[in-house]
Amino acid sequence: MVRLLELAGRPFLIAVEESGRIILLLISTITWMLRPPFRFRLIFKQMEFVGVNSIFVVLITGTFTGMVFALQSYYGFKMFGGESLVGATVALGVTRELGPVFTALMVTGRVGSAMTAELGTMKVTEQIDALHSMSVNPIHYLVMPRIVAAILMLPVLTIVSDFVGILGGYFVGVELMKINSGIFMAKIVEFVDLEDIFNGLIKAACFGLILSLIGCYKGLRTTGGAEGVGKATTQSVVLSSVTIFISDYFLTSFMF
Amino acid sequence: MSNLTVEAKVGIFVVIGILILTYMSMRVGGLSFKRAKGYDLNVYFDSATGLAEDVQVEIAGVEVGRVRRISLENGKALVVLRINSNVKLTKDAKAVIRTKGILGDKYIELVQGSPSAPPLKDGDRIVKTVPTTDMDTLMITLDEVAKNINRLTDSLANVIGGEKGEASLSSIVDNIKEMVETLNRTVQENNDDVTNIIANLSEFSETLNKIGDTNREDIRGIISNVRKASEKMEVLIAGINDITSKINQGKGSIGKLVNEEETVDNLNKALASLKTITDKINRGEGSIGKLINEDETVENINTSLVSINDYLQKQDDYKTYVDYRGEYLFDSDELKSYLSLRIQPKEDKYYLLQIVDDPSGKEEVKDTKNADGTTTRTVETDKDALKFSAQIAKRYYDIGLRGGLFESTGGVGLDYYLFSDRLTFSLEAFDFDPDRNAHLKFKADYRPFKHIYITSGFDDFISDEGKESFFIGAGISFADEDIKSLLSDIPIPK
Numbered sequence: 130m131v132r133l134l135e136l137a138g139r140p141f142l143i144a145v146e147e148s149g150r151i152i153l154l155l156i157s158t159i160t161w162m163l164r165p166p167f168r169f170r171l172i173f174k175q176m177e178f179v180g181v182n183s184i185f186v187v188l189i190t191g192t193f194t195g196m197v198f199a200l201q202s203y204y205g206f207k208m209f210g211g212e213s214l215v216g217a218t219v220a221l222g223v224t225r226e227l228g229p230v231f232t233a234l235m236v237t238g239r240v241g242s243a244m245t246a247e248l249g250t251m252k253v254t255e256q257i258d259a260l261h262s263m264s265v266n267p268i269h270y271l272v273m274p275r276i277v278a279a280i281l282m283l284p285v286l287t288i289v290s291d292f293v294g295i296l297g298g299y300f301v302g303v304e305l306m307k308i309n310s311g312i313f314m315a316k317i318v319e320f321v322d323l324e325d326i327f328n329g330l331i332k333a334a335c336f337g338l339i340l341s342l343i344g345c346y347k348g349l350r351t352t353g354g355a356e357g358v359g360k361a362t363t364q365s366v367v368l369s370s371v372t373i374f375i376s377d378y379f380l381t382s383f384m385f
Numbered sequence: 386m387s388n389l390t391v392e393a394k395v396g397i398f399v400v401i402g403i404l405i406l407t408y409m410s411m412r413v414g415g416l417s418f419k420r421a422k423g424y425d426l427n428v429y430f431d432s433a434t435g436l437a438e439d440v441q442v443e444i445a446g447v448e449v450g451r452v453r454r455i456s457l458e459n460g461k462a463l464v465v466l467r468i469n470s471n472v473k474l475t476k477d478a479k480a481v482i483r484t485k486g487i488l489g490d491k492y493i494e495l496v497q498g499s500p501s502a503p504p505l506k507d508g509d510r511i512v513k514t515v516p517t518t519d520m521d522t523l524m525i526t527l528d529e530v531a532k533n534i535n536r537l538t539d540s541l542a543n544v545i546g547g548e549k550g551e552a553s554l555s556s557i558v559d560n561i562k563e564m565v566e567t568l569n570r571t572v573q574e575n576n577d578d579v580t581n582i583i584a585n586l587s588e589f590s591e592t593l594n595k596i597g598d599t600n601r602e603d604i605r606g607i608i609s610n611v612r613k614a615s616e617k618m619e620v621l622i623a624g625i626n627d628i629t630s631k632i633n634q635g636k637g638s639i640g641k642l643v644n645e646e647e648t649v650d651n652l653n654k655a656l657a658s659l660k661t662i663t664d665k666i667n668r669g670e671g672s673i674g675k676l677i678n679e680d681e682t683v684e685n686i687n688t689s690l691v692s693i694n695d696y697l698q699k700q701d702d703y704k705t706y707v708d709y710r711g712e713y714l715f716d717s718d719e720l721k722s723y724l725s726l727r728i729q730p731k732e733d734k735y736y737l738l739q740i741v742d743d744p745s746g747k748e749e750v751k752d753t754k755n756a757d758g759t760t761t762r763t764v765e766t767d768k769d770a771l772k773f774s775a776q777i778a779k780r781y782y783d784i785g786l787r788g789g790l791f792e793s794t795g796g797v798g799l800d801y802y803l804f805s806d807r808l809t810f811s812l813e814a815f816d817f818d819p820d821r822n823a824h825l826k827f828k829a830d831y832r833p834f835k836h837i838y839i840t841s842g843f844d845d846f847i848s849d850e851g852k853e854s855f856f857i858g859a860g861i862s863f864a865d866e867d868i869k870s871l872l873s874d875i876p877i878p879k
Contacts, residue, residue: 170391173391173392173395174391176391176395177391177394177395180395180398180399181394181395181398184398284402285398285399285402285403286402288402288405288406288409289401289402289405291405291409292405292409296803299803304782304783310804310805314412314804317412317413318412318413321413322413323410323413325413326406326409326410326413330406
């Protein structure tokens with residue numbers, strides 16, 4: 130009986146323990162963020178990795194998200210003759226929800242996993258202990274640049290994704306479905322507010338924090354050789370994606 | 386691109402992001418830097434239901450300002466409007482709260498007053514307002530109407546319904562029945578009188594007959610008068626007879642005209658020659674005949690009219706553009722300039738002539754055969770040489786295809802036009818050489834103003850000689866009427 134209860138209690142305890150550790154890592158990252166040296170080169174290097182190198186993935190997912198969204202909403206709106214609202218629907222959906230979330234998911238897959246694998250390999254090959262012995266704090270040297278870069282780059286990627294998403298929607302709506310281009314743009318301007326765009330970007334920055342924090346945490350906690358690295362990477366991607374979706378709901382309910 | 390520093394790459398990326406964000410914000414938020422300018426006007430409404438801050442203020446459907454603040458003052462809604470400073474209003478202007486769309490969004494419509502009234506200044510009050518006709522008041526009115534109808538039907542029900550109503554209805558029916566019976570009885574009782582009336586009528590017609598008999602004399606007189614009139618008519622007809630006989634004898638000018646043989650002959654001849662002419666025309670002889678009879682002539686005239694029309698049309702469609710663009714190449718830190726002339730005979734096609742000043746110069750490859758059978762290749766670069774482009778372009782909807790000479794080498798290009806041609810994406814491929822990768826260039830032109838555009842892209846991005854470079858630049862272009870008139874004097878074949 131007691132064992133049964135233990136079986137139920139253990140995962141919960143582990144979950145609480147993990148979230149506590151993640152928050153501790155966040156706090157120490159913030160304190161390290163404020164201490165010199167600031168290592169701008171490392172931050173820029175990570176920004177290139179997170180931002181510049183992800184641009185093609187984001188362009189493609191962004192464009193096609195906008196296109197398919199336009200197509201689906203066109204079929205829906207056509208039923209009651211509201212085709213003119215397709216543009217506004219696409220623009221609102223993309224700027225508020227699809228742009229930030231899809232960008233974050235793509236970056237999780239591309240960058241979050243890489244962070245875990247990189248740090249995990251360093252951990253199991255004891256390179257992180259070596260850093261310690263050289264009195265270089267691994268959080269300051271490894272974690273802080275990654276998190277800063279992800280927080281800064283995700284909004285930029287998102288705004289690009291928003292733009293090409295609306296462009297894709299424009300292409301499908303105006304070029305393929307022959308909605309009047311003036312109406313299409315006018316409705317976007319009428320319904321989309323600055324707030325929608327900026328809240329989307331704030332969300333994106335939060336997602337950047339989540340995916341890089343979890344990526345680094347899982348990397349630093351890796352044990353058990355090459356197999357452990359693989360396991361940690363998988364866990365990192367799954368946990369990041371789930372956390373992004375959950376936090377998306379709460380962020381949205383707070384902001385809009 | 387490869388020799389860009391990490392910082393520069395991140396920098397470009399961030400700048401692009403910020404540019405897109407700025408563009409979208411300007412479009413969506415209607416942000417403009419003129420916003421602070423303008424003046425405030427106060428309006429008191431009995432009710433400001435559904436009105437919100439930052440809602441638009443319109444005159445004749447054109448936005449002229451926004452609602453700045455809504456507050457309660459002395460039981461009325463005080464609405465402060467911020468009006469653009471270029472809009473002048475006078476003291477007798479009117480403010481109306483109106484509804485837009487089926488969702489019922491509220492906005493304020495201003496109605497201009499008479500221009501002679503004193504103008505409104507900052508902080509003034511618009512006195513005239515029209516009460517809102519929103520759904521609530523409409524409902525209240527409808528409610529009253531329904532109540533009135535109700536009252537009417539109620540009183541009707543009172544009259545007809547109930548025992549009292551039933552009694553009065555049945556008494557009405559009884560009365561009608563009685564009346565009919567009385568009528569019937571009256572007719573039966575007066576049967577004799579009716580017979581009398583008919584006898585009287587026949588008597589009356591007999592009397593009329595007698596009146597005819599007694600007035601016989603008068604009637605006779607009337608007839609004799611008519612006879613006299615007809616005798617006078619006879620004399621008149623004799624006179625007419627006389628005139629016609631004179632004409633017959635050839636007396637007087639009419640008589641001559643009608644009687645003399647010569648005149649008739651002349652007339653005959655004239656008619657005959659007229660006939661030969663029309664015959665000839667009919668047979669298609671002579672130029673008029675040909676003109677009228679031959680279908681070819683008519684067709685010729687038609688086609689020449691059509692071609693004149695065409696020509697005039699072409700003159701109108703014909704456009705020439707002069708264009709200068711400069712591209713700053715990041716990698717070599719140099720400026721590449723293009724001067725081009727675009728001749729556009731139709732909307733969907735144009736010819737492009739271009740002079741290019743390429744800082745990397747023009748390369749000339751020479752292969753010389755050596756005595757031992759090997760070849761040496763020398764590449765000479767002429768830094769000052771200009772390159773030339775000559776292209777033909779055809780457009781299908783939003784896709785443009787180009788072909789011809791690109792910077793003095795053969796190539797093709799593809800354009801995609803967006804937002805009514807304000808944004809253009811182009812991909813060009815040229816300088817095909819088996820020994821190295823072709824020159825590919827991708828660029829995006831954005832035209833915020835009619836004559837000025839900005840451009841950005843990658844030049845030679847699959848180069849295997851390290852020539853790939855990111856570039857940004859700008860250009861001006863305008864339609865040149867002088868060159869157009871020069872060119873359109875040259876006849877255009879059909």
